[in-house]
Amino acid sequence: MAAFHLEMKVNGELVAVDIDPGMRLLDVLREVLHLTGTKEGCGEGECGACSVILDGELVDSCLVMAPQAYGKEVVTIEGVAALGQLHPLQEAFIEAGAVQCGFCTPGMILAAKVLLDHNPNPDRQEIARAISGNLCRCTGYSKIIKAVEIAASRIKAEAGAASD
Amino acid sequence: MIEKNIVGQSVPKVDAFGKVTGQTRYAADLDIAGALHLKVLRSKVAHGLVKKIDTSRALKIPGVTAVFTHADIPGSNSYGIIVKDQPVLTNKVRFKGDAIALVAAEEESIAVKALDAIAVEIEELPPLFDIQAAMAAGAPAIHDNGNVLTVTKIKRGNVEAALDQAAAVVSRRYTTQRVEHGYIETEAGIAYMENDMLIIKAGTQNPHYDRRDAARVLGLPINKVRVIQTATGGGFGGKLDISVQCFLGLAALKLGRPVKIVYDRQESFVATAKRHPFIVDYTSVAAADGRLLAVKARIFGDTGAYASYGPATLTRAAVHATGPYEVPNVDLEAFCVYTNNSFSGAMRGFGTPQIAFVFESQMDLLARELKMSPLEIRRRNVLRPGSITATGQELTSSVGIAKTLEAAWARALEVMPGLGGDCR
Numbered sequence: 260m261a262a263f264h265l266e267m268k269v270n271g272e273l274v275a276v277d278i279d280p281g282m283r284l285l286d287v288l289r290e291v292l293h294l295t296g297t298k299e300g301c302g303e304g305e306c307g308a309c310s311v312i313l314d315g316e317l318v319d320s321c322l323v324m325a326p327q328a329y330g331k332e333v334v335t336i337e338g339v340a341a342l343g344q345l346h347p348l349q350e351a352f353i354e355a356g357a358v359q360c361g362f363c364t365p366g367m368i369l370a371a372k373v374l375l376d377h378n379p380n381p382d383r384q385e386i387a388r389a390i391s392g393n394l395c396r397c398t399g400y401s402k403i404i405k406a407v408e409i410a411a412s413r414i415k416a417e418a419g420a421a422s423d
Numbered sequence: 424m425i426e427k428n429i430v431g432q433s434v435p436k437v438d439a440f441g442k443v444t445g446q447t448r449y450a451a452d453l454d455i456a457g458a459l460h461l462k463v464l465r466s467k468v469a470h471g472l473v474k475k476i477d478t479s480r481a482l483k484i485p486g487v488t489a490v491f492t493h494a495d496i497p498g499s500n501s502y503g504i505i506v507k508d509q510p511v512l513t514n515k516v517r518f519k520g521d522a523i524a525l526v527a528a529e530e531e532s533i534a535v536k537a538l539d540a541i542a543v544e545i546e547e548l549p550p551l552f553d554i555q556a557a558m559a560a561g562a563p564a565i566h567d568n569g570n571v572l573t574v575t576k577i578k579r580g581n582v583e584a585a586l587d588q589a590a591a592v593v594s595r596r597y598t599t600q601r602v603e604h605g606y607i608e609t610e611a612g613i614a615y616m617e618n619d620m621l622i623i624k625a626g627t628q629n630p631h632y633d634r635r636d637a638a639r640v641l642g643l644p645i646n647k648v649r650v651i652q653t654a655t656g657g658g659f660g661g662k663l664d665i666s667v668q669c670f671l672g673l674a675a676l677k678l679g680r681p682v683k684i685v686y687d688r689q690e691s692f693v694a695t696a697k698r699h700p701f702i703v704d705y706t707s708v709a710a711a712d713g714r715l716l717a718v719k720a721r722i723f724g725d726t727g728a729y730a731s732y733g734p735a736t737l738t739r740a741a742v743h744a745t746g747p748y749e750v751p752n753v754d755l756e757a758f759c760v761y762t763n764n765s766f767s768g769a770m771r772g773f774g775t776p777q778i779a780f781v782f783e784s785q786m787d788l789l790a791r792e793l794k795m796s797p798l799e800i801r802r803r804n805v806l807r808p809g810s811i812t813a814t815g816q817e818l819t820s821s822v823g824i825a826k827t828l829e830a831a832w833a834r835a836l837e838v839m840p841g842l843g844g845d846c847r
């Protein structure tokens with residue numbers, strides 16, 4: 260099979276790789292770019308462990324063919340902490356005890372990030388809906404929702420302080 | 424000293440940083456140069472004798488390095504936590520999904536192709552999918568010693584005499600279903616040789632038991648095998664059993680090359696343990712004031728093709744069969760039974776959730792029979808300091824159920840103010 264020349268932005272950096280066009284975005288991230296923070300839990304769009312942000316929207320990278328990412332911008336869990344500084348969501352997940360085995364955590368944090376990017380003031384219902392495509396078998400979700408609430412209020416407080 | 428004490432303090436999880444940043448390496452994230460990919464050929468029938476395995480066509484596929492079968496196991500071809508009854512690669516199929524052959528290939532896609540090229544001849548035996556069929560006289564034996572693996576009996580007092588004084592007797596049959604743990608990380612691992620030392624890295628809850636069983640099936644002294652647990656993406660009891668460990672060890676040892684295996688979700692569902700489905704016949708006997716006089720129960724657990732933690736699960740079910748209630752007369756028997764279903768093992772609660780569903784349902788039915796509130800009948804029966812359990816243990820302290828019951832009731836009234844009244 261002829262190779263496909265894939266160009267995309269991953270975590271802010273331009274990436275150009277020649278790949279088998281049958282690969283999923285998930286495979287390119289994990290196997291070609293070695294960004295193994297993106298997980299595979301089911302390979303069929305059920306669990307959300309493979310969630311990444313594609314041009315601002317949350318997608319299951321196991322359901323995206325790699326060529327579909329051509330010219331687009333991908334954010335994975337490795338790109339969430341800016342310059343070594345944890346994102347408020349990452350801090351809040353640690354603080355609230357929202358991380359147990361951690362296998363769902365990258366996808367959860369990205370799902371929550373997309374929510375907060377669009378809606379800085381979510382209520383519990385909206386948080387629950389935003390993470391409804393991401394399965395967690397350990398935590399029972401309540402601490403994850405709590406973590407998102409903590410992060411939202413911190414982001415707001417920081418934004419308020421910055422505009423004063 | 425005092426300031427170092429973390430009991431009662433909220434401390435960040437030691438491994439949380441790696442998990443929120445995506446740096447933590449789980450088994451499938453481990454890369455090892457030159458690794459061969461492993462795939463398992465699994466049975467499509469539930470019960471049968473493997474008559475012939477022809478691997479010649481598979482071995483001709485470019486990129487296929489080896490195909491292993493039961494004939495290639497260097498040690499004893501059996502493992503298991505409690506009973507050594509599960510083969511790594513089998514010549515007798517006991518459930519749909521039993522492992523028959525292991526392929527090692529340069530690429531995963533080649534290994535998958537090779538699976539289709541292996542020809543297996545199986546002489547089918549009648550499959551036994553339910554406990555009663557498996558226990559019936561004359562049922563084909565799934566294992567050499569028959570289909571009833573263990574029987575746990577707990578007897579105390581005189582149940583027949585208690586029946587004579589009964590104001591209420593409730594007898595019911597309950598069934599519970601098979602449950603998959605559904606940890607989000609599927610089973611995976613790598614293995615390699617370090618001089619004469621075999622190193623296996625895998626997602627597991629039981630590295631020390633894995634090591635013992637891997638050494639056993641590979642015919643190695645235990646000090647020539649290291650099992651290293653990788654960050655594990657959930658287990659809930661389902662990663663206490665061997666999954667990929669022996670496959671990895673076998674291929675790495677025989678081929679002298681690093682190997683890697685990752686189950687997809689379907690294989691994880693098909694090949695690994697489940698919660699035991701139960702059938703329970705349960706009789707509760709109570710006096711007019713609601714006090715339990717006796718319990719008689721026959722508990723049947725479907726452990727499927729292999730024992731795994733079945734004997735302990737059924738023992739636990741028997742021990743907990745009276746729940747948090749004081750019952751002076753008991754006649755309890757729990758049977759762990761082989762069938763041709765996927766094997767059952769440990770899952771959170773270990774047989775207790777199944778039996779809790781039974782004894783709590785019985786309390787509600789008894790309350791109805793005696794026209795008493797479900798709360799009151801529990802108040803009159805809960806274990807307290809000084810109570811003696813069904814297994815004869817006198818409880819002297821730390822018996823929290825009475826307090827818990829009242830606290831739960833108070834909380835229920837808070838969130839559902841409409842309760843109360845007749846319910847009390």
Ligand code: FES
Nearest residue numbers: 300302304307321
């Ligand atoms: S791996 Fe993509 S949704 Fe589960």
Ligand code: FES
Nearest residue numbers: 360363395396397
């Ligand atoms: S923390 Fe284990 S699945 Fe969510």
